[in-house]
Amino acid sequence: MELTMERQKELEALCLRFRREVLTAIHKAQSGHPGGSLSVCEILTLLYQHRMNVPGPEDPDRDRLVLCKGHAAPMLYRNLIEKGFLPADCMDTLRQLGSPLQGHPTNHTPGVDLPSGPLGIGLAAAQGMAIGLKLNGSSARVYAVLGDGELDEGAVWEAAASAPKFRLDNLCAVVDYNKVQLDGTTDEIMPLRDLEAKWQAFGWHVIRADGHDLRALNRAFDAAEATKDVPTVIIADTVKGKGVSFMEGQAGWHGKAIDDASYEKAMAELGGVN
Amino acid sequence: MARSIRDVYGETLAELGAENESIVVLDADLSGSTKSKVFGQKFPDRFFNMGIAESDMVACAAGLSTTGKIPFVNTFTVFLTTLGLISARAQVCYGNLNVKFGGAYCGMSDALDGATHHATEDIAVMRSLPNMRVVVPSDPESTRWATRWAAETDGPVYLRLSRTEYPDLYPAGTAFEPGKGRIVREGTDCTVFAIGILVHKALEAAEALAAEGISVQVVDLLSVKPIDAALVAACARKTGAVVCAEEHQIYGGAGSAVAEVLAHDGVGAPTEFVGIRDVFTETGKYDALLAQYGLDAKAVAEAVRKAVERK
Numbered sequence: 146m147e148l149t150m151e152r153q154k155e156l157e158a159l160c161l162r163f164r165r166e167v168l169t170a171i172h173k174a175q176s177g178h179p180g181g182s183l184s185v186c187e188i189l190t191l192l193y194q195h196r197m198n199v200p201g202p203e204d205p206d207r208d209r210l211v212l213c214k215g216h217a218a219p220m221l222y223r224n225l226i227e228k229g230f231l232p233a234d235c236m237d238t239l240r241q242l243g244s245p246l247q248g249h250p251t252n253h254t255p256g257v258d259l260p261s262g263p264l265g266i267g268l269a270a271a272q273g274m275a276i277g278l279k280l281n282g283s284s285a286r287v288y289a290v291l292g293d294g295e296l297d298e299g300a301v302w303e304a305a306a307s308a309p310k311f312r313l314d315n316l317c318a319v320v321d322y323n324k325v326q327l328d329g330t331t332d333e334i335m336p337l338r339d340l341e342a343k344w345q346a347f348g349w350h351v352i353r354a355d356g357h358d359l360r361a362l363n364r365a366f367d368a369a370e371a372t373k374d375v376p377t378v379i380i381a382d383t384v385k386g387k388g389v390s391f392m393e394g395q396a397g398w399h400g401k402a403i404d405d406a407s408y409e410k411a412m413a414e415l416g417g418v419n
Numbered sequence: 420m421a422r423s424i425r426d427v428y429g430e431t432l433a434e435l436g437a438e439n440e441s442i443v444v445l446d447a448d449l450s451g452s453t454k455s456k457v458f459g460q461k462f463p464d465r466f467f468n469m470g471i472a473e474s475d476m477v478a479c480a481a482g483l484s485t486t487g488k489i490p491f492v493n494t495f496t497v498f499l500t501t502l503g504l505i506s507a508r509a510q511v512c513y514g515n516l517n518v519k520f521g522g523a524y525c526g527m528s529d530a531l532d533g534a535t536h537h538a539t540e541d542i543a544v545m546r547s548l549p550n551m552r553v554v555v556p557s558d559p560e561s562t563r564w565a566t567r568w569a570a571e572t573d574g575p576v577y578l579r580l581s582r583t584e585y586p587d588l589y590p591a592g593t594a595f596e597p598g599k600g601r602i603v604r605e606g607t608d609c610t611v612f613a614i615g616i617l618v619h620k621a622l623e624a625a626e627a628l629a630a631e632g633i634s635v636q637v638v639d640l641l642s643v644k645p646i647d648a649a650l651v652a653a654c655a656r657k658t659g660a661v662v663c664a665e666e667h668q669i670y671g672g673a674g675s676a677v678a679e680v681l682a683h684d685g686v687g688a689p690t691e692f693v694g695i696r697d698v699f700t701e702t703g704k705y706d707a708l709l710a711q712y713g714l715d716a717k718a719v720a721e722a723v724r725k726a727v728e729r730k
Contacts, residue, residue, distance in 0.1 A: 205487065252514045258485060263509045266478040270510055273482020273490075276467065280443070281486055300505075303475035311467070 146196055146370075148363045156359050159194060159227070160186050164388045165415045166236055167219040172403040174240040176248070178216040180398040181292060184323040184383040185217045187357050192288055193224040196366055202230050202256040206283045209258045209274050213267025214292035214321060215249040216400065221257070222246050230256035265298025267291065268318055272308045275316040275376075286370065289318045294326030297335045302347070308376045309348030316376040317369040318349075321356060323385035327399045340380055349378045356381030389414055422559045424581040425523055429454025431566040432491060432521075436462045442570060443483055445469055446493045447476045452582075453493040453523035473502035477518070481510035484517045489570055495529065496522030496538035496579065500545055511575050512548040519569045520545070520577040525555075525615065526666030527709070528582035533702040539695050543671025545577045546644040552598075553644040555579040555614040555673070558588035561641060564595045572597065579615065579643075583705055586619060588639070600647040602654070606636035609660040609723045612651060614640050614673045616709070617664035617693065623716035628723055635723055646676045652684045660726040664693035664719050666709075689729035691722040 148156075164186055171177035189212075193199070197208040212221050219239060225231045231245060231254070238244035245254050249262030258274070261267050271289035278285050295301060308316055322340070324331050331337050344351045350372045354365040362381065369377035385399070386392025389411045403411070436442050436458050443465045450456035450468060459466035469476040473494055480490035492499065499522050500507075511518045522541060529536040546553045554569070554576065556562035562580070569576040588603060595601075603618065604625050611621040618639045625635035636658055638650065655661050661681065663674030674692045681688060695712050709715045 209485075211482075252485075259481065260510055260513045263505055266474060266506045266510065269475045269478030270482035270506070272475075273479035274485055275482075276479070277443075277483045277486025277488050280465070280488065283486075300472075300474040300478070303470075303472035304478070307469055307472065307475055307479070 146363065146367060148195065148360060152195065153359050156190060156195060160190050161415060163190060163220060163223045165412060167223055168403060168408065168411055168415070170219050170236040170239040172408040173237060175402040176240050177219060178400045179392060179403060180325065180385040180395065181214060181217045181321065181323070182220040183387045183389065183392065184356070184385045185214070185220055185290060185321045186387065187359055187362060188290060188319055188321060188381055189220050189224050191359055191362050194227060195363070197288070198285070199228065205281070206285050208286045208288070209271070210288040210290065211259050211267045211271040212250055212261050212290050214264065214290060214295055215262035218246070218248065218250045221250060225256035228256060264292065264295040265300035268301055269304035272304050272311070272313060272316060275313040276311055278315060285315070287316050289316070291318060291320050293320055293322045293324060293331050293337060294334070296320065296337055305344065305347040305349065312374050313376045314373050317366065318376065318378040320378060320380045321383050322380050323383040325385040325394060325396050325399070327396065329396050344378045344380070348375060350375050352377060352379045354379055354381055356383035357387055421584040421586040423584050424556060424559070424562050425454045427559045427562040428521060428566055428578070428580050429457040431563045433457045433461050435567065435570050436465065439489070439570065441487060441489045442491065443467065443488045444491045444493065445476045445480055447471055447473050447498070449494050449523070453521065455491070455493040455521070473498050474506060477503040477506035478510060480518045481506055481514065481516050489517055489519065491519045491521055493521040493523060495524045495536060496541050497536060500538065500541040504544065508548055512550045515550045515574055517573055518575055520575070522577065522579050524582045525579045526581065527700055527705065530705040530708050531702055534699040537700045539668050539700065540671070541579065542643055542667050542673060543675070546676065551575045551577055551644065552642070553577045553579065554642055555640070557615055557618040557639050557641065558585045560587065560589040560591060560593055561595060564593070568597060581615060583616065585616060588618065595641065598642045598645045598647060600638050600640040600642065600650050602636060603639050604635065604637040606634040606658065608634045608658055609662060609727050610636040610638055610654040610658045611662045611664055611719060611723065612638045612640055612673070612677045613664040614643065616666055617714060617719070620714065620716045621664055621719050624719035624723060627716065627720055633723060633727060640673055643673045643676055646680060648680045651677055651680045652686055655681055655686045655688045659688050660730050661688045661690040662693060662719065662722045662726050663690065664722070666714055667694055669694035669696060689726050691726045693719055693722050
């Protein structure tokens, strides 16, 4: 799918704006997950604002996305607002009682395809969507966006084994490979070792890409779409907390409320194009 | 004719497959045991063997349901309600998705495999999940009805199925109602609220107690969630004494559901519980296990005598 320079600039501006607004919502809620929301920004924004065909949240032939790493919900919500599925002002209500924006995604929220949050089971559900769409004769595609810490969960590898068995070339997994989880780096907490080799051994088409480079990601999604008979996983190298210098690569910002001083500093860094 | 509940379920599933193309069936490498294989052989394109991966199976079914399919997931009850639980809770029930759970070997019906394969806590787990309905068939006809009803009803349903044979209790074409129990024997001194195999044991006990001059009413609950609260309260008030009987731990099971109704409605009838008493079970022949853990007709009769004495 073509990505013109002009469209790329527009998407980059959107990403910057989404980063600001997501941090604003997390700051206001005094609760949430800044690090992983920032690292997955380009992945979700490119998919929702450029690639995925979602004419409406209930359209049976729509492309689907399961945010397996449900804690990055604010970045998903901001994208759904941009699609017009949620009211523009609802980011203010994130994590509040009665809000459509629950702490983790649920399908009660328009545009969210499935509840997610407990790690490990999203890929299997995305696989079920891919099977169902094929049975329905639909050409829609299914995306499963996983965290790298999530790959500690054994259930991920159950789905990694079964999706290639069912030849789900309409399924594309994306690993937000930011190398940091809650308690420390992935190397410290649970080494992932050779991720590409692991997915390859399970029968997946594996693509490595810079997860903050819209052009590189777009090429990777093109390659996934062109792949037949096997599902594709894009291992997207990202930086946790991307865009805010003092959050980058820091486990401490996985799920921490943002204090006022840090918020001001972050906004100053994310200033500019809006 | 007594029939294995798993056989009746498997046949019914295959019949449904012919009638409704939306029905898809998943199994975790036990389709020969759960009898989902009958469907799989007839409709290979709509049958998915997930391997020994219960979590993958239930989550896959959750995804399938969002595309308009009606998935039935199948494996031994104990694995379905433990290893399959995270998706059952966080995806299927939270999302109120149209997934049907066939728990194949409830209670101690996988007798010789022992405690690891006995399902004795599943009702407690499944009935605590919002949106989940829990149905326990007690004979071949109620199994056919429950399986068909699950397919026709939107939302999560848990069918508690048995490996063993249950005798006929209901004639073909019985008009079962969702969420309703049935009085299978009228009596005046005590009501036994039972599920599954214990309905048959309760009827046996009632027959024996009639000779002693004790008149026992037997209710087949069929639906543990929602529980038929009106029927439970009315029967308890009428007879003034209650026995709850199930092939499950006493804590959290069908008896607990009955007791919740009785306590809320202030019925105040003395209540005895027939069930597994906070222990892990053993390997043995099925009938021997039922006797060992106080789940036979003799144990039900003894519980009735106690409840009646406490009036």
